[in-house]
Amino acid sequence: MENFDVIIVGGGPAGLSAAISAANGGMKTLVIERGDYPGTKNVMGGILYTKATDMVVSEFWKEAPLERPIIEQRIAMLSGDESILAGYRDPDWAKEPYNAHSILRVKFDRWLAQQAEKAGVMIITETLVEDLLYQNGNVVGVRTGRAEGDLGAKVVIIAEGVNNFLAVKTGLAKPLKPASVAVTVKEVIALPKEKIEDRFCLDEGQGATIELYGDSTAGMMGVGFIYTNKDSISIGVGAILASVIREQWTPNDLLENLKSKPYVKRLLQGGETKEYLAHLIPEGGYTQVPRLHRQGVMVVGDTAMLMNSLNREGSNLAMISGKIAGEVAAQAIKAGDVSDQAMAVYEARLRDSFVLKDLYHYRHMGQFFENNPHLLKIYPKMFSKAAKMYLTADGTPKKQRQKEIMQMLFNQRSKGGIIKDIYGAWRALL
Amino acid sequence: MHFVVCLKQVPDTSEVRIDPHTNTLMREGVPSIINPYDAHGLEEAIRLKDKVGGKVTIVSMGPPQAKEALKKAMSFGADRAILLSDRAFGGSDSLATAYIISTALKKIHETEPVDLVFAGKEAIDGDTAQTGPGIAQRLGFPQLTYAIRIRELTDTSVTVERKTESGRQIVQAQLPALITVEKELNDIRYATLPHMMKAAAYEPEIWTVNALSFDLTQMGLKGSPTSVSRIFAPPGRSGGEIIDGLNDPAGTAASVVQKLFQQNVIMVNPLMKGGKR
8 A cells, every 4th residue: 555645636726726735845745536537527617816825836827827917897687677786897807916817717727737747746647536534543554446446645635626536534524514505507608709809898908707696597596707808708597506496497598598688698699509517516604614623634625615605715715625635745745644633734724814704794694695585586677676766867857856766665665564574685795 | 468559749730730722731830749549558458467567658759849749659558668659660551660660579589478458440640451460460469340349358369359340349350460450449558657757857768760670672762552642621621601590489390301301311101091190
């Protein structure tokens, strides 16, 4: 049986970041990935944040396969054929230090894996880790699905992604609940560069994002998204699995519904679907974060539920958690102490960083939307109606029109209801 | 015994499409794989090595990224991998390729005499089935093509069951020999973890045009008499007919049978005509 200092289960952003920092700490490090190569099984909407990535691979933007730097973020609220739009654009985001880039994971993760290999990490692919190996209750390695497949490790970092089989087996996490995950489907639609830049009002090479709420998810808790790549557009939609089951949607119908919206249709016109992807997104939030460590084990990334859905941040949380876990593993191994107490440094550092602070900040959000399923159903409609009444020039005096709008709003939802909703949203989000 | 496996990295043709406007292959984003027939040749070589002992050497020709295929091939338990890679080899057809690989095999043969060479019956990207036989010819080795079973291997001979259009044939040849293989030959193993680890750390040898004394006129575009005059996509199939079978199964069955008769897919056995059904 071959022995390693650190074995990482899973070659996504969290696992590869952990591998890089462990290897940089002088550890003999192995990543075990079940796909053909890192990236083949990995899915996200497609936005990579610069700051966190830079902390893992310094000045990665000079080499990494990125699509477009994001200079504009739009929010759209859809109600039937109507839409309310808002957004922020900053051309400074097109240059260093960037804020975020669109990426295609199959390319980016493969590149990140190459950086890990350069740092001295060994990567074994097409291999599934089935269990951990124990000796006197202590974790001493992993068991893979291959013949002669046991490997020794002082520390195992579980970065297996949202499907947390191994974390459940070790007793650190509970099986996923439909209320804690969103099911997301996405298409990559090919379009010529110039068309993308024209349609999104972009200078050459720049990118934009649109998040779509309301009817984009048929009023279920979730979000639709459109991200510009170099010569394609990523469009997708995700909603909490429990509500998708309850309201009997199929994820594909949800995506087709979004693609058929007038505002969206025009952006995609003439494009050809190149890829179709689907994945679960961990959206359980702070209350569903599993136990993050035990003797010789740490849990990172999606497996640790480290996902801030409101700000659509996930890969950055994953990479920071991985980086910290890799560092903690190296320190612990050097000190000759991989006890639960030594691993707890990882959780302490996560709590001290934006990763768990942000999750804690939004800890009431999931429950709030779960208890108030009307929010994303009635408010987009109310706001659209109000905007239409206010902006239609039909000769009604404005004072009277404003009164009518207020009346309309209170007809849809009582004054008390609106106050309750605003207070609830305030508590959940601010 | 020294087994050599000829192996090619090919685009996964199940994922290649042809641009209907330009009639060219759309290779972008198409994953590369080990030619499946070659993988069966590799498997057989490793099985024989496990049985009689010896060494398995893999030889491939291709661009630098073909190293990936060789590393993968190593994970099944091979001992050495050589990639023939040079700009000068580019554009070679099956004639020139057979020349280049056979020249490399001669060099290997000088230092480590080769007993048995395996190659796939053909590569799935070209379907020519010429390179293997071409190599055998140039080495002066007997060639046993379309093998579906190795019946016996002795120190001096190999007996092979081969597939022919009309049936099966059992043939024997003196060693050294070259065998091209069908998929029926074996089932490919699931690599062991120690072999995977060895392969992950392994760097294939790269042989360029300078590694051997090549005749430059016999390789590349210049050495390739084959010219592709046209590539076209076969016409797409027209959509089938869907018959609703839920409401009236018996009627549906009758109409299906009738349609099959009309299309001459099935016919009444003339001997049974008028007889009992």
